Amino acid sequence: MQQRKSVTQEYTNSVLLNGTLETPKWWPYLVSILSFFVLVGIGLFFVQIYYGLGVTGLSRPVYWGLYITTFVFWVGISHAGIMISAILRLTQAEWRRPVTRAAEILTIFSLLTALVFPLIHAGRTWRIIYWLLPFDFARGIWPNIRSPLFMDPIAIGTYLTGSTLFLFVALIPDLAVLRDRTTGLRKGFYTILAMGWRGNPRQWKMQVVGGILLSALMLPIFVSVHSIVSWDFAVTIGVEGWHSTIFAPYFVIGAVHSGVSAVVTMMALMRWGWGWNDFIRPEHFDALARLLTVVATAWLGFTFLELLFSLYGLDAPEIALREMQIFQYPWNMLFLLFLLTGFIIPVPMWLFKRVRTNIALMFWSSIMVNIGMWLERFLIIVPGLSRKTPFVFTWESYTPSWFEWYILFWSFCWVTLLMLLFSKVFPLVPLFEQKESEVFSDSVKIGRANVPTIFREEEE
Amino acid sequence: MKLNRREFLTLSGKSAAGAVLFAACSIPEKELIVQSPVDMPEDLVRGVDQWYATNWSEGAPGDGILVRVMEGRIKKIKGNPDHPITREGSRTIYDTALQVHYNPDRLNTYKVRRSKKGILSNTSEAEANKLIFEATKKNKKIVIVTNPTKSTSGWVSKKFVQSRGGRYLTYDPLDQYNLYDALNDLFGSYDLPIIDISNSENVLSFGADWIGGWISPAHYSSSYGKLRSENRGFFAHVEPRHSITSAAADTWLSPFPGTEAEIALSIANVIINEKLVSDQQISDFLKIFPDGKIEYGYNPSDVEKRTGVSADKIVEIARKISKGKSVVFAGGSTSAYTNGKYNTFVIYALNFLLGSVGKEGGIILNPKVEVDYIDGSNKSNSIKDWQEELAQWRAGYVDTVIIKGVDLVYSMPNSLDVKGALANVENVISFGTSMNETLEASDIIIPETTFFQDWGAEIPNPLPGFKTISLQQPVVTKNSPGTKSTSSYVDKIIELESSLGSSAKSLVKKIFDNEFNDSDNGGSVKAGDKGGFLNGVQQRGGFWNIKQTSDQKTPRLKNPFKHSIENTFSTTNDSNEFHLIPFTNYLNNGKLANIPFAQQIPDPITSAAWQTWVEINSHQAEEMGIKEGDIIYLKSDAGEIQCLAYPHPAVQPNTICVPTGQGTLRGGRYSEERGSNLLKILSDKLDPETGSLAWASTKVSVKRAGGNKKFPKFEGTVEAFPIEPGFPILIVAPGETAHEAEKKNHHKYQEKLNLIEKDKNNNHNGISSEKN
Amino acid sequence: MVIENKDRNWGMVIDTDKCTGCNGCVIACQVENNVPLNDQNKFERGRVMSWMRVERYWEGEFPEVKARFIPIPCQHCANAPCEPVCPVYATYHNNEGMNIQVYNRCVGTRYCANGCPYIVRFFNYWEPIWPEEMRNHLNPDVTVRSRGIMEKCSFCIQRIRRGARKAKEENRELEDGEITTACQDACSTQAITFGDLNDPESKVSKLSKDDRSYTLMPHLNTDPNVIYLASIKENKEEFQEEKANSHD
Amino acid sequence: MKVIVPIIGLGGLSTIAILAILFAGLINAWLGQPLPVLGFEQTFDQPINFPHTKHAGPVTEGGLGMDCTYCHRTVENSSSAHVPAVELCASCHRAIGSENSEELKKLRESAGIYSENNQVIVDPKKASPINWKRVHRLPDHVRFVHSAHINYLTNNPGAIKNIPEHLNIYGKENVLSSEVCSTCHGDVANMEQVHQVEPLKMGQCVNCHRENGGPTDCAACHH
Known part of the structure; x- marks a missing residue:
């Protein structure tokens, strides 16, 4: 079913390692520009620490704003890795092969970024040890395990550890390839990381089994991470629009929606940046878009369910909040934009194969989804806070300051920079998976056409 | 490092504050410097607080306040519950006095302008003293201007100008001149009577924001609390503005500005026509008016057209206040129209109709209190006086003007052109704790002590119905942290004229020594000797004698008005x-x-x-x-x-x-x-x-x-919605419990919410009837 | 020991009928508790900090209009929604019925502020600015909070500690009414009463059983220790009419 | 080779992990008991080298055996112990003590005492305070009250720690206020230069409160 040009192993090696063993012309420029932006962002963070959170646009009662929105957004993006890698690996979806590595590192880097945001958000970042580390010998006070904010770092930390292991296991064969093609210090580095990979059948078996086991282990974590993030909101009885029981699955499906879209964006960039046209092919976009269509529709269902649940109670403040969120300026504009970009524009587009296989269109539609998904989080967090209780002396609206916008921009720069640096050290597309699929593939003559096929040994 | 005492106090202040400031981190930014002071004043024990009773003569005149002093610094102010004026009351602005004292922009140097066109420059105390001494020699024409006050500083000012043959004037923006004048006509005294709101059953007030800021808010707002206790009294307020007094009233009437007297007369009209009070009271009241009757045309429906106040309300109020102990009074904007005195006079006259003059729950007249070394006036000079006075200044007939406690340049209307007048006075000497426009226009500026550092005595205005003297005593030393080289007004004037006494402290001592000699039973302080007596006065924040009340039995009832007076407005010839x-x-x-x-x-x-x-x-x-x-x-x-x-x-x-x-x-x-x-x-x-x-x-x-512009307000900017009607301020009817009111509200609320349901029910009538 | 073993339950009763909205409590609280100055920017940005706030509500249309006031301090809920969400236990309930905020523990996640339905928690967006001179009037009994932490009404815990210590040193029980909060001291009309709700004889527990008593947002089941007494509608006749209407 | 490479890899990783844990432990230990670095010096050269040994030391060892509360007067009824005023020092040292002692000269200078024509004159105008350096310091978010602690310890001598040898308070029901200071301050009477002997960090406070049934409510000290 998948049309492809047959490629030799040598060709695979030479092309897919072009980012690692050679340096693309644009790479140094882009990395330096991004480094500059990232350093400015870090500097601004210290400015914020020095002066206090007054530099943001937050007020009373809108205590959470862009930072938490972005935190949830990046946790959402992180669901890409597991969705693509683990689920597709377990279901043996063949088209996953070039996608997995990118998805996994996107998971890791977006998680790293997400973890930074609560620190940026906290009023006293330097006291974070009270929060993140459950050790306190001097005072005899432990963190509050009832608090979802305490569960957050634990869930994300577990997810991060698991994802890193998962990535590492999948990297080992490729590291051996690199080890054999480098010299000097670099060789030493790859030698240590490759852990003596020789490619013998026992090692292959262990690698495959390890990968599958980790995939299976990661699935519950994948569900729990965003559920816990959703509890950050769901447990607060004081905020209308937050305390919904449907939040956990709603957040998870939303995360998958945004994560898979982010993978599409990244694949398009990889194809354009490194010229891996033979490996990242339109049919992969096609497959991802089909998956997205399903996920997006499920997500839309949850969106309406959430609305429905909140309105069903006929709770006046809740109704008033929804009224504001959907009909009042400027929230109505944001809500419209959110629906348009999150579903109404991209999903009908994906119904057409010509769109699905058009990489530019897929790129833009996936970006659109992520704008929508970011807005979704924003629309959950901010209107609820600005219209929280019936006290008239407390209601303030919220306009993010340029400071917060920059930190948001910084996070994108930071993730991109990490990816580019990663690409210089490790291959972004798994070589061994590519070769494996090459080995499995053949063409079967059906009628007059030669149809490419995958042969796989039956499981015993 | 050698430090004198003053520097030590400043330093230890810095270190303590520094340590306090960095509190949120476990490592203080600066090491606390432990000083061992030279000697040990009793209020410098660390961690022990003292409360001193005193009085803020300028900001909250007459109120007794308690000042919390800790480590030689002022920390907090509250009302003195012992003091007859403050009782359990308080004034919102008490605590702001802390920052009068500890103001970063506080004056702490003498300044002098060497020529009329020159600029102000810092100078030494010695030089300034020399200049002041020159400017206030015996042959100079001297005018002293202060805020209205009846205190030792008033006495000093008055005596000083007498010794120089000058004049003593007072000024107060938004003054109550007409009120004093009208009350003098009615009761024959410029001393304000006290309005016994706490014992009253019906209160009707006009114009005066007496809970917020009129004359003695500490006393009156505490009275309001008592009015609202157990037998909840009725309270109506007439004021064009919605002040907090209007908000507190059971009935708020907003008349067209300047028509307040008509409402009062209309109420009188109703009471007289319906014969709600005794004939004696009616005739007492009518005696005040020419021909023994009030003019025609004051029936409520006519008045409604002219005042914008509903006739029903007027009748309702008239009926209410004619029963039980009632009091009617006016002030504030009501007495500040061109017919202000007429308004005030007529409104206070209503008390005769209600028979509430000199009675509990009515208007209680105050005794005339004459105390040596306390003088001055609570009533400021009128603008007419000021116009004449400023003409003298402009003409150069005055050599020296001493200004204290009032920012003339800022607070006088444009038409008076004070700045121009001051420019023609040779020496303008101003006292102040921080710069203001008058000080800017002065020739010599003397940094003044705050009331926290100075001695004084004051007669509250109004008195609580009996003789009261409030004491002001220093609670921190002259050179305590936060202040440098300041001098007290009274001491400075005494320096210039030694015949007045030796210091403010000596004056206060003399006042209370006299009181000790005259004190009979009923005094607030009992002591065996003068020293003990003064101690007692210092502890309680003043001296009062509940037996010394007014002996005035017959009011003067002088009516200067032959006919009613209408308010006239200035105009701008603009449609809006x-x-x-x-x-x-x-x-x-x-x-x-x-x-x-x-x-x-x-x-x-x-x-x-x-x-x-x-x-x-x-x-x-x-x-x-x-x-x-x-x-x-x-x-x-x-x-x-x-x-x-x-x-x-x-x-x-x-x-x-x-x-x-x-x-x-x-x-x-x-x-x-x-x-x-x-x-x-x-x-x-x-x-x-x-x-x-x-x-x-x-x-x-x-x-x-x-x-x-973004309006700087505390209120939120997002539109509000209620959870339930009556939330969060639940309102119950008399006798109703909160639970019942909540249930009632909930019922209403459900009705509102069920609108959707009802629409449905209309379509399916069968189901709806079952449900209900 | 500073605290007596006796379990107290500090509570406050606020009579909205007596409240004139004069803001005396607001400023008294600010001075007592070293609450930072609110400059104009804080008003414009909606970041005003006042542990006690007086809310004003409009009722009716001119001329039958009325402003009604209600002072709102921290409600010290027995079942406080702010407590379980704090990741570091910077806010918790103590055995005196108070909701405590520990400044040195707080990391500033502002989660508690989201949890609080009464919005009585305040965040220090900036380092408080106290000019050198004004530091002199800071209350040494109360920590001056730095930027980045939450703060709120503490029921003037420093006064409770001071009073309890004094009673202990004098070897006697704390008397009812001996401890007053700053807002209570500043209230001209005696609308605020403070005391031990566990002591059936105390003024505050008697008032809390008044017919007019209610708590804010009972539907959230927060069980506040601040109890309000309802305002009284003056017009009896009108009320009776309404009552008659509502029963059909 | 097959075996060595993974061993090196894993070994490196675990070494890093162990080092990280050790480092974290070190940080925690430092926070728990600050070492005398970074401004945590536990003793200082005071402006006047005041010998506690001479004043408060037991008579048997050549001291005067003065009671702590003679100078630290407010310790029993105030939150702070109070450093004595110069006038208190001067009240004795106007006459007592060698005329040539360097330290006493400094003291007399601070107190405004000088001799003129063989007459001792005290001039308060020339007096100036002494800037002692603080040895025992608590962070400012802690409200420590001396009086309450003295009160408890004098009635419960069992809770006193670091009891100096020369004090015989075992088995007593009530002790003097000056006999309980050692719990936090050590045996000051035998220190040539006063230094901090206890960490005085929160852990110590909390432990002691737990042992003696003191309040462990955060708001007991932090408000």
Whole structure:
């Protein structure tokens, strides 16, 4: 079913390692520009620490704003890795092969970024040890395990550890390839990381089994991470629009929606940046878009369910909040934009194969989804806070300051920079998976056409 | 490192504060410097607080306050529950005095202007003293100007000008001149009577924001608390502005400005026609009026047309106040129209109709208190006096003017041109704790001590019905942290004229020594000797004798009015003309404008702070296209200012209310370039009877300047919705429990919510009837 | 020991019928508890900090209009929604019925502020600015909070500690009414009463059983220790009419 | 080779992990008991080298055996112990003590005492305070009250720690206020230069409160 040009192993090696063993012309420029932006962002963070959170646009009662929105957004993006890698690996979806590595590192880097945001958000970042580390010998006070904010770092930390292991296991064969093609210090580095990979059948078996086991282990974590993030909101009885029981699955499906879209964006960039046209092919976009269509529709269902649940109670403040969120300026504009970009524009587009296989269109539609998904989080967090209780002396609206916008921009720069640096050290597309699929593939003559096929040994 | 005592105190202050400031981190930014002081004053024990009883003569005259002193610094102020004026009451601005004392912009150097056109420059105390001594020699013509006060400083001022053959004047912006005058006609005394609200059953007040800021808010607001206890008394308030007094009233009537007397007469009319009170009282009342009757045309329905107040309400109030102990009084804007005195007179006269003069729960006349070494006047000089006085200054007939406690340049209307007058006076000597416009226009500036550092005694105004002397004593030393080289006004004047005594402390001592000699039974302090007596007075914050009450039995009842007087407004010849009702808020007519604590207390009604705003009716604002925060120009015949609009529902159409106090040009970081000075655009209309400024008789035109600023207010900006009707302020009817009221509200609320359900029910009638 | 073993339950009763909205409590609280100055920027940005706030509500249309006031301090809920969400236990309930905020523990996640339905928690967006001179009037009994932490009404815990210590040193029980909060001291009309709700004889527990008593947002089941007494509608006749209407 | 490479890899990783844990432990230990670095010096050269040994030391060892509360007067009824005023020192040292002692000269200078024509004159105007350096310091978010602690310890001598040898308070029901200071301050009477002997960190406070049934409510000290 998948049309492809047959490629030799040598060709695979030479092309897919072009980012690692050679340096693309644009790479140094882009990395330096991004480094500059990232350093400015870090500097601004210290400015914020020095002066206090007054530099943001937050007020009373809108205590959470862009930072938490972005935190949830990046946790959402992180669901890409597991969705693509683990689920597709377990279901043996063949088209996953070039996608997995990118998805996994996107998971890791977006998680790293997400973890930074609560620190940026906290009023006293330097006291974070009270929060993140459950050790306190001097005072005899432990963190509050009832608090979802305490569960957050634990869930994300577990997810991060698991994802890193998962990535590492999948990297080992490729590291051996690199080890054999480098010299000097670099060789030493790859030698240590490759852990003596020789490619013998026992090692292959262990690698495959390890990968599958980790995939299976990661699935519950994948569900729990965003559920816990959703509890950050769901447990607060004081905020209308937050305390919904449907939040956990709603957040998870939303995360998958945004994560898979982010993978599409990244694949398009990889194809354009490194010229891996033979490996990242339109049919992969096609497959991802089909998956997205399903996920997006499920997500839309949850969106309406959430609305429905909140309105069903006929709770006046809740109704008033929804009224504001959907009909009042400027929230109505944001809500419209959110629906348009999150579903109404991209999903009908994906119904057409010509769109699905058009990489530019897929790129833009996936970006659109992520704008929508970011807005979704924003629309959950901010209107609820600005219209929280019936006290008239407390209601303030919220306009993010340029400071917060920059930190948001910084996070994108930071993730991109990490990816580019990663690409210089490790291959972004798994070589061994590519070769494996090459080995499995053949063409079967059906009628007059030669149809490419995958042969796989039956499981015993 | 050698330190003298003063530097030590400053230093230890720094270190303590430094350590306090970095509190949130476990490592203090600076090591606490442990000083071992040279000697050990008793109030310098660390961690032990002392409460001293004293009195804030300028900010809250007459109120007894308690000051908490810790480590030689002032920490907190509260009302003195022992003091007969304050009782359990308090004034919102008490705590702002801390920042009068610890103001970063406080004056601490003598300044002098060497030639009339020169600039002010710092100088030494010795040089300044020499110059002052020169300027106040025996042959000089001297005028002293202070805020209205009846205290030792008033006595000193008066005696000093007497010794030099000069004059002593007082000035107060938004004064109550007409009130004193009218009361003098009625009761034969310039001493204000006290209104016994706490024992009253029905209270009707006109114009005076007596809970917020009129004359003695600490006393009256505590009385309000008692009025609202057990036998909840009825309270109606008539004022064009919705002040907190209006908000507290059971019935608020908003008349057209200047028509308050008509409402009072209409109420009288109802009472007389329906014969609700005894004939004796009616004839007492009618005696006041020419021909023994009030003019015709005061039946409520006629009055409704002229005043905008509903006739039903007038009748209702008339019936209510004619039963039980009632009191009627007026002040504030009511007595500040061109017919202000007439208004005030007529309204107070109602008390004769109700028979509540000199009775519990009515108006209680105060005794005339004559105390040696305490003098002065609570009644400020009228604008007419001032016009004459300033003419003298301008003509150069005055050599030296000494100004204390009042910012003349800031607070006098444009028409008087004080600045020009001051320029023609050879020596202008000003006392002040921080810079202001008058000090800026002076030749010699003397940094003044605050009341925390000085001795004094004062007679409260009004007295609580018996003789009372409030004591002011130093609670921190002259050179305590936060102040440098300041001098007390009284001491300085005594320095210039040694025949007055030796120091403020000696004067106060003499006052209370005399009291000890005369003290009979009923005095608040009992002691065996003078020393013990003064100690007792210092502990209690004053001396009072509940037996020394007024012996005045027959009121004077002098009526200067032959016929009713109408208010006349200034005009701007503009179609968009509004009545302007100025009011005093926490800034105390600009006196506290450089106090951040005072600036940032949200105004109760608008919740605005830090700005000059215009309260305008929300419907009218909508018609005119004015939104909250719009910059608007107010233009009167005397000038123009810029303010921010705040539309709210409780303003009478065609009336705007603007607070005073902002727009002080000098005064430091907290007040400069902030808001506008309303006092400057007040028209120079006078009450022809008394010659006092009719400060509520100005009309202004309102024009949008274009442009909108974020309105600095505490209130939220997002539109509110209620969870339930009656939330969060539950209102119950007398006798109803909160639970019942909640249930009732809930019922209403459900009805509202079930609207959707009801629509459904209308379509399926069968189901709905079953449900119900 | 500073605290007596006796379990107290500090509570406050606020009579909205007596409240005039004069803001005396607001400023008294600010001075007592070293609450930072609110400059104009804080008003414009909606970041005003006042542990006690007086809310004003409009009722009706001109001329039958009325401003009603209600002072709102921290409600010290027995079942406080702010407590379980704090990741570091910077806010918790103590055995005196108070909701405590520990400044040195707080990391500033502002989660508690989201949890609080009464919005009585305040965040220090900036380092508080106290000019050198004004530091002199800071209350040494109360920590001056730095930027980045939450703060709120503490029921003037420093006064409770001071009073309890004094009673202990004098070897006697704390008397009812001996400890007053700053807002209570500043209230001219005696609308605020403070005391031990566990002591059936105390003034505050008697008032809390008044017919007019209610708590804010009972539907959230927060069980506040601040109890309000309802305002009284003056017009009896009107009320009776309404009552008659509501029963059909 | 097959075996060595993974061993090196894993070994490196675990070494890093162990080092990280050790480092974290070190940080925690430092926070728990600050070492005398970074401004945590536990003793200082005072402006006047005041010998506690001479004043408060037991008579048997050549001291005067003065009671702590003679100078630290407010310790029993105030939150702070109070450093004595110069006038208190001067009240004795106007006459007592060698005329040539360097330290006493400094003291007399501070107190405004000088001799003129063989007459001792005290001039308060020339007096100036002494800037002692603080040795025992608590962070400012802690409200430590001396009086309450003295009160408890004098009635419960069992809770006193670091009891100096020369004090015989075992088995007593009530002790003097000056006999309980050692719990936090050590045996000051035998220190040539006063130094901090206890960490005085929160852990110590909390432990002691737990042992003695003191309040462990955060708001007991932090408000």
